[in-house]
Amino acid sequence: MVLKVFFPSCCSSAESGILIGRWISEQNSAVILAVVHFPFIPAQVKQYLSEVQQVTKIKVSVLGSWSNSKQEKEESLSEFLEDLGTIFSHEPWIQISKERDSKFWSCSTLQKQSNSPKEEEIILVYYDQRKVMLSHLHPPLDTTPSTDHKANDASKLAAMFDTVANSKILFMTDRYDDGPIKLTHWQSDGVEASIIVELMKQASVPACMLLTFLLSLTSAICKRRMLKFWPLPFLWSKLSTCEQLGHRLQHLQVISSNKKAQNQIQLMRKANIFVSLLIDVALGILLMSWLYRKNRIGHLADTLIPVADHVAKELQDLLQWLMGAPAGLKMNRALDQVLGRFFLYHIHLWISYIHLMSPFIEMILWYVGLSACLGLTVALCILSDIIALLTFHIYCFYVYGASVLSLLRLYCLKIYGLSSLWRLFRGKKWNVLRQRVDSCSYDLDQLFIGTLLFTILLFLLPTTALYYLVFTLLRLLVVVVQGLIHLLVDLIDSLPLYSIILRLCRSYRLAAGVKFRVLEQKHGKPLRLLMQINPLSYGSVVQTYRLPTYSCYPKDSWTSLCKKLFFGELIYPWKHKGEKQD
Amino acid sequence: MEERRYRAVSGAPIALRRRQHSASCWELAVRGPRLQLRSLSAVTSAVWLAAYGLFVLSESSMVLSAAIFITLIGLIVYLHFVKIDQESLLVIGSLGIQVTSSYASGKESTTFIEMSQVKDVVINEAIHMQKVIYYLCILLQDPQDPQGVSEVVPLFQSSQPRLDCLMEVYKSCQEILEQRKTAPQSSGIK
Numbered sequence: 162m163v164l165k166v167f168f169p170s171c172c173s174s175a176e177s178g179i180l181i182g183r184w185i186s187e188q189n190s191a192v193i194l195a196v197v198h199f200p201f202i203p204a205q206v207k208q209y210l211s212e213v214q215q216v217t218k219i220k221v222s223v224l225g226s227w228s229n230s231k232q233e234k235e236e237s238l239s240e241f242l243e244d245l246g247t248i249f250s251h252e253p254w255i256q257i258s259k260e261r262d263s264k265f266w267s268c269s270t271l272q273k274q275s276n277s278p279k280e281e282e283i284i285l286v287y288y289d290q291r292k293v294m295l296s297h298l299h300p301p302l303d304t305t306p307s308t309d310h311k312a313n314d315a316s317k318l319a320a321m322f323d324t325v326a327n328s329k330i331l332f333m334t335d336r337y338d339d340g341p342i343k344l345t346h347w348q349s350d351g352v353e354a355s356i357i358v359e360l361m362k363q364a365s366v367p368a369c370m371l372l373t374f375l376l377s378l379t380s381a382i383c384k385r386r387m388l389k390f391w392p393l394p395f396l397w398s399k400l401s402t403c404e405q406l407g408h409r410l411q412h413l414q415v416i417s418s419n420k421k422a423q424n425q426i427q428l429m430r431k432a433n434i435f436v437s438l439l440i441d442v443a444l445g446i447l448l449m450s451w452l453y454r455k456n457r458i459g460h461l462a463d464t465l466i467p468v469a470d471h472v473a474k475e476l477q478d479l480l481q482w483l484m485g486a487p488a489g490l491k492m493n494r495a496l497d498q499v500l501g502r503f504f505l506y507h508i509h510l511w512i513s514y515i516h517l518m519s520p521f522i523e524m525i526l527w528y529v530g531l532s533a534c535l536g537l538t539v540a541l542c543i544l545s546d547i548i549a550l551l552t553f554h555i556y557c558f559y560v561y562g563a564s565v566l567s568l569l570r571l572y573c574l575k576i577y578g579l580s581s582l583w584r585l586f587r588g589k590k591w592n593v594l595r596q597r598v599d600s601c602s603y604d605l606d607q608l609f610i611g612t613l614l615f616t617i618l619l620f621l622l623p624t625t626a627l628y629y630l631v632f633t634l635l636r637l638l639v640v641v642v643q644g645l646i647h648l649l650v651d652l653i654d655s656l657p658l659y660s661i662i663l664r665l666c667r668s669y670r671l672a673a674g675v676k677f678r679v680l681e682q683k684h685g686k687p688l689r690l691l692m693q694i695n696p697l698s699y700g701s702v703v704q705t706y707r708l709p710t711y712s713c714y715p716k717d718s719w720t721s722l723c724k725k726l727f728f729g730e731l732i733y734p735w736k737h738k739g740e741k742q743d
Numbered sequence: 744m745e746e747r748r749y750r751a752v753s754g755a756p757i758a759l760r761r762r763q764h765s766a767s768c769w770e771l772a773v774r775g776p777r778l779q780l781r782s783l784s785a786v787t788s789a790v791w792l793a794a795y796g797l798f799v800l801s802e803s804s805m806v807l808s809a810a811i812f813i814t815l816i817g818l819i820v821y822l823h824f825v826k827i828d829q830e831s832l833l834v835i836g837s838l839g840i841q842v843t844s845s846y847a848s849g850k851e852s853t854t855f856i857e858m859s860q861v862k863d864v865v866i867n868e869a870i871h872m873q874k875v876i877y878y879l880c881i882l883l884q885d886p887q888d889p890q891g892v893s894e895v896v897p898l899f900q901s902s903q904p905r906l907d908c909l910m911e912v913y914k915s916c917q918e919i920l921e922q923r924k925t926a927p928q929s930s931g932i933k
Contacts, residue, residue: 163767163836163837163838165837165838189837282765282766282767282836284765284767284768284835284837284838286838318857674854674855675855676841676843676853676855677833677835677838677841677855679764679768679770679833682764682765687765688764688765688767688768688835690835690838695853695854695855
């Protein structure tokens with residue numbers, strides 16, 4: 162079997178010594194973690210290794226010897242190194258030697274027990290200790306203790322990554338530390354201590370506590386019975402601003418909780434939430450500073466009323482056009498007039514409502530604009546709600562008067578009425594008990610009335626269908642605008658910005674796997690491979706770390722949407738509680 | 744290291760380069776046809792002629808600059824995401840199989856499959872449009888079921904070599920996979 166030796170590339174210039182690491186016997190591979198230099202006392206090394214083993218729970222042992230001869234090859238040294246194998250008994254004893262500045266190392270194994278020295282092939286794999294230590298293999302394994310061993314068996318690379326990541330404690334010792342043992346391994350160049358970072362670390366604990374307190378206060382207020390009376394929860398559920406605020410509150414609770422993140426995924430989730438919240442608030446404050454400069458709010462309020470007037474005027478023109486002969490169609494005059502008048506009256510009501518509001522609009526906008534400091538998403542949600550309120554007349558045309566004369570309901574009734582009357586026309590009926598169409602013999606007067614009604618409804622259908630079509634299109638326009646706004650909000654909410662930045666700047670942190678590069682070969686020397694970390698693609702970064710959102714827009718497929726439109730069912734812009742109803 | 748010329752399914756010339764790094768390490772690279780200057784200039788001139796025609800009709804110079812940008816961006820996208828220059832397979836005994844495809848711009852996308860996941864490397868037959876083509880693929884082991892195959896990873900998807908070329912690659916792969924089959928017994932004895 163081929164023997165694999167994972168060798169840290171930072172140790173390639175280390176002085177002679179012994180190799181310590183982990184032997185993974187089922188894969189016949191050795192993961193070398195560090196080199197212990199001469200001189201050392203074997204008892205001390207053994208004690209040190211047992212200490213490390215206790216802390217890291219990894220079976221760290223002496224695997225072999227490492228000789229880096231800068232001068233001529235010394236016979237005595239090589240003999241000495243072989244003798245070392247008897248002190249630290251390990252099977253097999255790996256001997257790696259580097260001659261001067263040669264790139265090709267010779268590598269051999271000693272097996273004492275097997276009397277026939279088998280020629281084993283050896284692969285030397287160089288790895289970057291720092292990157293392997295910091296990276297996280299994806300997809301993350303379930304680290305439940307029961308499946309741990311199975312996972313280790315399944316993936317040898319995961320085992321190797323685990324070994325290096327868990328032996329972090331080994332790398333903590335300083336280069337200038339005068340301990341009993343001198344080690345060479347990866348060492349950070351030291352983090353420059355920044356006062357600001359330290360202060361922020363100190364300040365984060367009380368800040369989190371204060372935040373938790375405030376959050377519990379707000380949630381207590383929200384849960385008061387006063388706010389639980391009938392109309393209010395209904396209203397809250399319809400306003401997307403409230404949903405967004407609730408969502409953000411949950412995020413804040415996640416961040417400020419003082420529980421330590423248990424694993425990598427939760428840690429990344431926290432960081433992602435934090436960065437997305439930060440960027441959201443920053444964008445919101447940017448928007449606010451833009452809005453409040455040069456009295457832009459006032460200008461906005463001044464233009465809002467004429468726009469609303471203009472929309473109403475256009476609607477009136479549209480209705481006038483529909484009341485005549487739209488596109489040369491000949492409509493039922495009486496019904497046409499009734500419907501048109503009804504809608505005209507509605508628009509009149511709407512305009513007077515707007516004009517009643519007009520003195521307060523600037524003030525309302527001014528206060529609403531302040532909410533942008535809670536985040537851009539909140540501001541966008543408020544905008545969406547304002548659009549919903551300002552186009553309430555369009556919505557009313559669509560829904561209003563469900564009992565009396567709602568266009569929609571009328572259309573809806575008609576389709577059902579027409580279909581049942583069409584069955585009557587053919588002498589059949591819908592059997593409710595058996596869920597099928599049966600033939601049925603009707604009386605003469607039943608047939609007469611039914612046919613009469615069928616004819617009337619059939620001839621009135623084009624008129625109502627036209628009104629329905631026009632107002633559905635208007636309604637769809639509003640729904641699409643709101644949908645776009647919610648899509649933007651969802652994007653800001655769900656984008657895992659921290660992970661993306663990490664992937665951009667420190668691509669080795671999120672590893673999808675590894676890739677090997679074959680280094681220069683020389684005959685008779687072991688195969689040399691360079692192990693590099695294969696970063697996760699951006700698509701899978703987003704997929705893995707996407708933050709869950711509440712969705713405001715309906716999750717209808719296109720066909721179901723068209724079906725709903727045809728049968729005249731209501732399309733809501735907001736979250737459909739339909740999943741439960743269905 | 745040796746290089747042999749073969750033909751792809753479409754008839755385009757391709758070159759298979761085999762390189763044995765050691766007894767248990769083969770590198771097999773299939774190099775597809777290079778980007779032809781003729782086709783590149785034909786596409787560019789077609790786009791620019793169309794743009795010039797539109798310019799004469801509409802008399803707006805926006806069309807011309809848009810055409811230049813479209814050809815530039817199109818070329819970059821084509822070289823960086825579409826045109827695969829070389830597909831190589833690195834089979835390392837007892838470690839795994841690495842599949843690399845290098846794009847014309849130099850970008851490389853690599854996937855490494857560990858040997859414990861690899862069940863076998865086989866040549867498959869498939870019906871593509873109106874002809875039967877052969878392709879090489881790696882069968883991945885199902886972790887739950889030792890007999891089952893969880894996934895099929897097709898190789899050399901862009902160059903699509905013919906059967907004679909695939910046979911060569913197949914033989915080299917099997918040579919190393921055979922070593923793996925004999926190896927566990929010896930370790931079992933130990």
